[in-house]
Amino acid sequence: MFVVVPGLHYLVPPILLGGGAAGAGYGFYISRRMLRVYSPAERRIIPLWERGGYVVVTLFVILSLFWATTSYAGALGRGRAQATEKNLATSPSVILYSKKPLSLPTSVQETILTTPNAEYGVRYSGLRFLAHSANKYFLLPDGWTRATGTVVVLEDTPDIRLEFKAGK
Structure with a gap:
């Protein structure tokens, strides 16, 4: 009809x-x-x-x-x-430095930094920037899908530092 x-x-x-x-x-x-x-x-x-x-x-x-x-x-x-x-690879990639481990998803690469007197002790890579709103960062792991992925929400505090790199 x-x-x-x-x-x-x-x-x-x-x-x-x-x-x-x-x-x-x-x-x-x-x-x-x-x-x-x-x-x-x-x-x-x-x-x-x-x-x-x-x-x-x-x-x-x-x-x-x-x-x-x-x-x-x-x-x-x-x-x-x-x-x-579909276009996650074009989003800026993020390198996250934290003073303490954050227990992020397993698809995110965690590296313990052993540099003496380093302000941040843990480095995370394999994240993509989604949005910044209400003093919070919303990040997606590389290869994120709606069915299997989680969104990482981090409050913008002095305990973390973010570095952004242009997407593809």
Whole structure:
């Protein structure tokens, strides 16, 4: 019955709900105005049941707009996550120095630094920069996938130092 529009199929249900309600409400409004001749005084008075119907139609349209916005935001987020996974090698690589071991995922290479008087005792490589927000760094291990990977979240404190290198 319906042909799926590539990339926009998630918007069909809310558009049908809102468009159907708006079309039905407008059709009812036009039919009420066309079928009966009103005097100028009667035009200003709309029966309570009719006003209630217009309120319900308006609520359906607003509900469908919220539904469509939520669906669009979810699809946009999933698309960006897939793009991040696909293009992870282009993200900046990160070398992390820490004063103490952090127990990061096994795919991250940990090196204990034995240099005397070194401020940072542990070096981690094999990480990619994802984002910096709310004084936190979000890092992904090399080869990260949505199904098998974890996100490393580190608070920006003097206990860590990060070095960034350009991605491929």
